Amino acid sequence: MISILNYGMGNIRSIRNALNFLGVEHKLIDKPEQILESKKLILPGVGSFRLAMENMDKKKFIDPLNKAVLEKKIPVLGICLGMQLMAEESEEDGLTKGFGWIKGTIKKFDADKLKIKVPHVGFNTVIFEKGKNTAYKGLGEKSDYYYVHSYRISYDDCDAVSGWTEYGEKIVGSIEKENIFGTQYHPEKSQSNGLIYLKNFAEL
């Protein structure tokens, strides 16, 4: 049973559709005590990092999440903004602290310097890091996934990269650190490649 945490930052329905399609049981949770009762967690997310952390704080999700993820070590998957929250801090809209479960700072793409269009929108190739592909089982060495973001973690900043993508620079596509998983891209929007990633996470 996967618990999807509703912390007011959207994008829950598509994830539920994907899990339904895969025949994976899931439920929506929105109370602090439900976090600690969960066997497996998904942190969805679209929008502002600062607003997200404010919501997490307001809803009193921060302590139970730290406990569930760091102490109880339940498998957790952060999607897009959900993954970014796992990092140390974000420079979006001022400086905001994240959960700090993985190393790295969220910074905006430097469009002018890298001569790229921002946001980074569309399918792009994720190259899997060797030895770090539990969730990429059955997908070979690389696969295409759907990205839509203006802020990213640089590959060099992060200690938990499981997949990276080239977009003007090398960025973190996905992370994996023991029980902690995250994708900058949207697996629920990446056709079969994403469905397989979700299936693998569900089967952990």
Place this chain on the structure above:
Amino acid sequence: MKNGSYQLSRNFNLQDVGDLSWLKKRYNFDAIAFSIDELIVVNVERGEKNVDVFCENLLRLNENCFMPIAAGGGIRSMDDAYKILDSGAEKLIVNTPLVTQPDLVKSLVKTFGSQCIIASIDFKKYEDGKIDVFIENGSKPTGQTIEESVKNAHDLKCGEIYLTSMEQDGTGYGYDLDVLEKIVSSSKIPIIASGGAGKYEHFADGIQKAGAPAVSTANLFNFIADGLIEVRKTMIDRGLDMASWDLGFRG
């Protein structure tokens, strides 16, 4: 989509074609859903648009869609936006508000992020070559040039521009490559070409001849049988780097 019924459009004149079960059966929509990169669903109801009815239909449409969905038409308040996003869309499309409610657009960008907002610009080319941007389902001329409209979308910090040629719409004659090329080269934000695609080659032309980063079609004739899969194959044959996945994956 108009009141739960899917529409064929030609020069922005609408023809009812059928409801979702008809779309699924006649066009094998669930299979088509596995062959495209993204889906755009627009509420083209003339006059007052019922967002709730649109959202109900959007929900049913996207149950088996695992690619990005942009939806809109009739967004006039933050509430409308929340409803549409809650119905499974990740991006919102706004057209008329770019002109009549710029503060709403600013608010949408601030709340949901630039990447969530697509500026839809409909343009009509007159016989003398003059181009005018239209709003309200292509019914009201704004007096704006495309350049002014594109600049407005930039100023409002929209993430993408969905640029539709009203002349070419539904004709199958191909995109307006001249206008497309001009706008693509002057725009900092990505342009999605729209209006006119009818042959497999048109899609690749939009990208290779006009430089558009994305091409689209709403012409149901392109959806028949394996039409969209063939489009994809043609684009790959023309050397375009298309995203790949298992087109036959069913769970």
